[in-house]
Amino acid sequence: GLEMIGVENLKKTFALKSKVLGIQTGEVHAVNGINFGIRRGKTLGLVGESGSGKSTTGRLILRLLEPTEGKVTLEGRDISKISNREFRKMRKNIQMVFQNPYSVLDYKMTIEDILIQPLHIHKIVTPLEYKKEVERLLEIVGLSKKDRKKFPHEFSGGQRQRIGIARALATKPKFIVCDEPVSALDVSVQSQIINLLKDLQREYDLTYLFIAHGLNVIKHVSDEVAVMYLGKIVEIGEVEEIFQRPKHPYTMALMSASPVPDPEATRNRIQLKNEIPSALNIPQGCSFHPRCPKAMEICKKTEPPLEEYKTHEVACHLYRGEEAYHG
Numbered sequence: 451g452l453e454m455i456g457v458e459n460l461k462k463t464f465a466l467k468s469k470v471l472g473i474q475t476g477e478v479h480a481v482n483g484i485n486f487g488i489r490r491g492k493t494l495g496l497v498g499e500s501g502s503g504k505s506t507t508g509r510l511i512l513r514l515l516e517p518t519e520g521k522v523t524l525e526g527r528d529i530s531k532i533s534n535r536e537f538r539k540m541r542k543n544i545q546m547v548f549q550n551p552y553s554v555l556d557y558k559m560t561i562e563d564i565l566i567q568p569l570h571i572h573k574i575v576t577p578l579e580y581k582k583e584v585e586r587l588l589e590i591v592g593l594s595k596k597d598r599k600k601f602p603h604e605f606s607g608g609q610r611q612r613i614g615i616a617r618a619l620a621t622k623p624k625f626i627v628c629d630e631p632v633s634a635l636d637v638s639v640q641s642q643i644i645n646l647l648k649d650l651q652r653e654y655d656l657t658y659l660f661i662a663h664g665l666n667v668i669k670h671v672s673d674e675v676a677v678m679y680l681g682k683i684v685e686i687g688e689v690e691e692i693f694q695r696p697k698h699p700y701t702m703a704l705m706s707a708s709p710v711p712d713p714e715a716t717r718n719r720i721q722l723k724n725e726i727p728s729a730l731n732i733p734q735g736c737s738f739h740p741r742c743p744k745a746m747e748i749c750k751k752t753e754p755p756l757e758e759y760k761t762h763e764v765a766c767h768l769y770r771g772e773e774a775y776h777g
């Protein structure tokens with residue numbers, strides 16, 4: 451099917467400079483050559499610990515950061531190389547919902563003014579229609595028309611996230627990066643926001659990249675799941691395959707770490723050794739080997755490529771045939 455968003459060999463390297471010496475002293479490979487596509491109306495869940503490069507990926511797609519290498523396509527068109535002027539014209543098609551809506555909701559502005567901003571900047575409706583459009587936006591995210599005169603601090607965390615979503619929807623986007631949109635909310639509120647995002651997706655044929663650090667939330671929103679570790683995708687496939695037949699030891703570890711009372715998962719609990727290494731110091735070979743309970747000799751030397759194994763793609767020597775075991 452037609453891809454709404456495509457990412458090809460996307461890389462972002464940050465240079466580290468010594469403040470004292472004024473020279474470059476290292477590099478951080480935050481996103482290290484990733485590929486994926488998201489079909490129209492679908493959700494790709496992107497999961498991994500903090501520092502895995504998930505948010506950087508979202509920011510690269512939105513051009514909040516410039517890629518070091520690779521490209522991003524929107525409906526087949528390369529948007530990573532077009533001029534800023536051209537990008538501004540299509541910018542309304544892609545939006546972001548943040549973990550902390552406070553970061554985009556100016557506390558001195560009324561909700562009405564907050565929502566008018568994108569309507570005005572992108573000329574979505576005429577000024578005469580602002581009030582009506584603001585009321586419509588509030589209603590589709592489950593708030594009241596009367597809320598438009600209030601300020602952000604007068605709302606609960608969940609309501610503020612609804613305003614963040616309304617703000618993202620104001621420009622009638624095709625694609626939204628949802629960067630941990632429920633991580634800061636109470637568990638009871640999380641499912642309400644998730645359900646709202648799903649309803650809006652159906653209603654407006656939205657395509658999502660949904661970023662989360664745990665698999666719990668991902669399971670309920672995603673059509674496909676990509677697991678990220680130290681800047682790379684280590685496993686990607688349809689949501690049922692990932693949850694029923696996880697292949698990468700890291701995915702299995704994330705799964706057994708999820709706080710769902712699943713006796714099977716508890717029995718097979720995989721404890722990760724050590725902390726996640728810094729992206730500054732990515733281990734050689736399979737970057738997961740210092741923490742992997744199944745690591746073999748070859749894992750320390752040779753990096754496994756992401757490749758198809760039966761149901762979906764995985765980057766792990768366990769699935770690479772006889773020669774892998776004898777390195």
Ligand code: SF4
Pocket residue numbers: 698699700736737738739740742743744745746749754765766767768
């Ligand atoms: Fe573990 Fe080796 Fe697979 Fe890496 S390649 S996940 S170290 S078994």
Ligand code: MG
Pocket residue numbers: 500504505
């Ligand atoms: Mg993040």
